[in-house]
Amino acid sequence: MKVLVIGAGGREHALAWQCAKDDKVEKVYVAPGNAGTALEPKCQNIVLENKNTDNEHSAVIEFCQYNDIDIVIVGPEAPLVTGIIDACRDAGIKAWGPTAYCAQLEGSKTFAKEFMQNNNIPTAAYQGFTDAASAKVYVDEQGAPIVIKADGLAAGKGVIVAETTEQAYAAIDDMLADNKFGDAGSRVVIEQFLQGEEASFICMIDGDNILPMATSQDHKRAFEGDTGPNTGGMGAYSPAPVVTDDVHNKVMTQVIQPVVDAMKTAGHPYTGFLYAGLMIDDAGNPSVIEFNCRFGDPETQPILMRLQSSIVDLVAAGLAGQLPDEADWDKRPALGIVIASKGYPETSSKGDVISGLPELDDQQFVKVFHAGTDFAKEADNLDANINANAQNDSDREIVTNGGRVVCVTALADSISDAQQAALTVAGAISFEGAHYRRDIGHQAIARES
Ligand code: AMP
Ligand code: GLY
Numbered sequence: 001m002k003v004l005v006i007g008a009g010g011r012e013h014a015l016a017w018q019c020a021k022d023d024k025v026e027k028v029y030v031a032p033g034n035a036g037t038a039l040e041p042k043c044q045n046i047v048l049e050n051k052n053t054d055n056e057h058s059a060v061i062e063f064c065q066y067n068d069i070d071i072v073i074v075g076p077e078a079p080l081v082t083g084i085i086d087a088c089r090d091a092g093i094k095a096w097g098p099t100a101y102c103a104q105l106e107g108s109k110t111f112a113k114e115f116m117q118n119n120n121i122p123t124a125a126y127q128g129f130t131d132a133a134s135a136k137v138y139v140d141e142q143g144a145p146i147v148i149k150a151d152g153l154a155a156g157k158g159v160i161v162a163e164t165t166e167q168a169y170a171a172i173d174d175m176l177a178d179n180k181f182g183d184a185g186s187r188v189v190i191e192q193f194l195q196g197e198e199a200s201f202i203c204m205i206d207g208d209n210i211l212p213m214a215t216s217q218d219h220k221r222a223f224e225g226d227t228g229p230n231t232g233g234m235g236a237y238s239p240a241p242v243v244t245d246d247v248h249n250k251v252m253t254q255v256i257q258p259v260v261d262a263m264k265t266a267g268h269p270y271t272g273f274l275y276a277g278l279m280i281d282d283a284g285n286p287s288v289i290e291f292n293c294r295f296g297d298p299e300t301q302p303i304l305m306r307l308q309s310s311i312v313d314l315v316a317a318g319l320a321g322q323l324p325d326e327a328d329w330d331k332r333p334a335l336g337i338v339i340a341s342k343g344y345p346e347t348s349s350k351g352d353v354i355s356g357l358p359e360l361d362d363q364q365f366v367k368v369f370h371a372g373t374d375f376a377k378e379a380d381n382l383d384a385n386i387n388a389n390a391q392n393d394s395d396r397e398i399v400t401n402g403g404r405v406v407c408v409t410a411l412a413d414s415i416s417d418a419q420q421a422a423l424t425v426a427g428a429i430s431f432e433g434a435h436y437r438r439d440i441g442h443q444a445i446a447r448e449s
Contacts, residue, residue: 001022001024001025001026001070001071001312002025002026002027002028002029002067002068002069002070002071003016003019003025003027003028003029003069003070003071003072003073003312004028004029004030004031004060004063004064004067004069004071004072004073005019005028005029005030005031005033005037005072005073005075006030006031006060006072006073006074006075006076006079006084007030007031007033007074007075007076008030008032008033008034008371009034009075009076009297009371009372009404010297010298010300010301010336010338010369010370010371010404010406010407011075011076011294011295011296011297011298011300011301012030012033012034012037012075012076013030013033013034013036013037013040013301013369013370013371014300014301014304014305014369014409015073015075015295015300015304015311016028016030016033016037016040016043017040017043017304017367017369018304018307018310018311018312019073019311019312020040020041020042020043021310022310022311022312022313024310024312025042025312026042027042027043027044028040028042028043028044029043029044029045029046029063029067029069030043030044030045030046031045031046031047031048031060031063032045032046032047032048033045033046034370034371034372034373034374034401035370035373035374035375035393035398035401036368036369036370036371036373036406037370038375038393039360039393039394040360041360046063048060048063055087056082057079057082057083057084057087057088058087060072060084060087060088061087061088061091061093064088064091064093065091065093069093070094071094071095071096071312071315071316071319072088072093072094072095072096073095073096073097073315074095074096074097074272074294075294075295075297076294077103077106077107077292077293077294080097080098080100080103080106080272080293080294081100081103081104081106081107081293082100083099083100084097085097085098085099085100085103085271085272086099086100094319096271096272096273096315096318096319097271097272097273097293097294098270098271098272098274098293099268099271101266101268102263102268102270102271102272102293103293105259105274105291105292105293106290106291106292106293106294107293108151109128109149109150109151109189109290110128110151110187110189112290112291113126113128113189113191115259115262116288118262119258119259119261119262120258121254121255121258121259121288122254122255122285122286122287122288123191123287123288123289124147124191124192124193124194124287124289125191125192126189126190126191126192127189127190127191128151128187128188128189128190129172129176129187129188129190130176130186130187130188131176132172132173132176132177135148135172135176135188135190136168136169136172138190139162139165139168139169139172139190140165142190142192143165144162144163144164144165144167144168144193145161145162145163145193146162146165146168146190146191146192146193147159147160147161147162147190147191147192147193148160148162148168148171148172148175148188148189148190149188149189149190149191150175150187150188151186151187151188151189158175159230160230161193161230168190172188172190175188176188194279194281194287194289195279195281196279196280196281196282196287197217197242197279197280197443198217198218198220198277198278198279198280198289199215199216199217199240199242199243199247199278199280199286200215200216200217200218200236200240200275200276200277200278200296200299201215201243201251201255201256201275201276201278201286202216202273202274202275202276202295202296202299202303203256203273203274204272204273204274204314204315204318204323205256205259205260205270205271205272205273205274205318205323206271206317206318206319206320206321206322206323207260207264207269207270207271207321208260208264208269208321209321209322209323209324209325210252210256210257210260210323210325211314211318211323211324211325211326211327212248212252212256213273213295213303213307213327214238214239214303214306214307214329215238215239215240215243215248216236216237216238216239216240216296216299216302216303217236217237217238217240217242217441217443217444218233218235218236218277218296218298218299219233219234219235219236219437219440220233220234221234222234222340222344222345223437224437224438224439225439229345229346230345231340231344231345231403231404232297232345232403232404233296233297233298233299233338233404234298234337234338234340234436234437234440235298235335235336235337235338235407235436235437235440235441236296236298236299236301236302236335236336236440237302237333237334237335237336237415237418237419237440237441237444238299238302238303238305238306238333238334238335239333240444241444241447242280242443243280244284246284247280247284247286250284250285250286251276251278251286254286255276255278255286255288256274256276259274259291271318272293272294272318273293273294273295274291274292274293275291275292275293275294275295275296275299276288276290276291277289277290277291277292297371297404298336298338298369298404298407301334301336301367301369301407301409302333302334302335302336302409303334305330305334305336305367305409305410305411306329306330306332306333306334306411307327307328307329307330308327308328308329308330309327309328314327330411332411332412332413332418333411333412333414333415333418333444334409334410334411334412334418335409335410335412335415335418335419335422335440335441336369336407336408336409336410336422336440337407337408337409337419337422337423337426337436337437337440338371338404338405338406338407338436338437339404339405339406339407339408339426339429339434339435339436340403340404340405340434340435340436341372341400341402341403341404341405341431341433341434342432342433342434342435343433344403344404344435345403347403348372348400348402348403349400349432349433350374350399350400350401350402351376351399351400351401352399352400352431352432352433353376353397353398353399353431353432354373354398354399354400354405354406354429354430354431355429355430355431356428356429356430357398357406357429358425358428365410365411365412365421366408366409366410366411366421366422366424366425367408367409367410368406368407368408368409368425368429369406369407369408369409370398370405370406371402371404371405371406371407372400372401372402372403372404372405373398373399373400373401373402373405373406374398374399374400374401375393375396375397375398375399376396376397376398376399399431400431405431405434406429408422408425408426408429409422410422410425414448415441415444415445415448416441416445416448416449418441419440419441419445422440423438
């Protein structure tokens with residue numbers, strides 16, 4: 001079989017690595033991938049550039065047709081929101097993910113909030129605004145803390161949890177008046193502040209059947225102690241003890257099943273990964289903070305480290321409408337620590353040399369998934385006659401190429417052991433401005449002791 005994974009992050013490295021483990025798979029193409037996917041056995045990075053301006057997904061379609069790709073797995077939200085699944089289906093290509101209609105659950109906070117309200121899915125009370133003055137009046141009525149969200153896609157950074165009304169005003173001005181988030185922030189959703197513990201609940205859905213992935217918890221804030229700005233995620237672990245069997249049942253009946261039923265009724269059956277970001281209160285009641293129409297990043301890395309079923313078999317079953325209701329998981333927990341580059345999340349770095357990455361062969365219980373990495377452009381240093389591409393990838397220097405650089409993920413007998421194992425490997429990896437949190441998993445570790 002041949003698989004194409006779309007995306008360039010840690011999630012895609014983990015997906016490609018899992019696909020390549022299946023003996024049936026002869027080749028995994030990753031578009032565009034990163035240095036980690038380039039080095040992975042059976043994997044090859046490719047660049048897909050569109051020449052057809054009428055169909056922004058035509059390069060993917062042509063590649064799949066020309067190379068007899070059996071399965072496409074789409075990692076990030078952007079192509080899903082713009083209809084890559086619809087385009088592939090129209091061309092007869094088997095691609096795993098939700099249609100553009102269903103992807104609105106992530107692509108528009110307003111769509112998601114209305115959908116939840118219409119289908120009695122528990123979520124924070126909210127109101128949507130396009131004009132700053134009325135948004136501020138609403139903030140005055142509700143008081144702080146209160147949460148301001150850009151309506152569109154903002155890479156996990158379009159949410160401000162305002163502790164004071166002044167902070168709320170500033171966020172409203174940034175988004176609505178100063179256009180800091182571009183189109184994504186031309187409309188804002190203002191919602192009630194929820195208290196509790198967060199968890200990520202990710203499923204595979206084939207239109208009808210639901211296969212829950214192992215539970216997980218992300219750490220969205222940049223700094224230790226869950227302080228600092230929101231990021232795309234600085235680390236995650238699986239399973240999340242806050243999701244007890246009772247909470248699991250509630251999430252399935254109050255959140256996931258209603259999505260599946262409502263999308264089917266609307267004539268747009270939900271297919272692909274569905275990610276519910278949850279707040280779980282003291283009584284174990286879940287509320288949806290957000291829906292994502294894809295696997296989480298960095299949640300994918302620890303979750304897939306534990307997956308013992310073949311991800312290719314699961315996706316193939318999903319594409320055939322025959323998802324099983326359970327997958328096989330390693331009982332041991334896994335924990336991933338993201339090493340970010342200088343200035344993340346406000347800015348990020350490119351081209352800083354990374355040292356201390358472990359050899360691929362050593363990575364059985366600790367795996368370094370790459371995200372913002374690339375090979376150094378060595379052409380400048382070489383004799384002009386030598387083509388840099390002819391060099392073996394494994395001999396080339398690896399450099400930073402984005403905000404989240406790698407996710408060091410460890411499997412161990414307890415969350416605290418996994419944290420220690422990941423920290424040891426993370427401590428050996430260095431590049432200019434590298435920073436990471438040493439407290440990933442603190443909530444679960446507090447429960448363990
Ligand atoms: P989102 O991008 O919607 O997941 O929001 C990013 C982060 O902001 C979440 O992971 C929460 O930590 C926080 N957050 C978002 N909405 C709320 C809310 N209504 N109440 C409390 N915290 C929230
Ligand atoms: N880790 C959060 C996300 O994938 O959106």
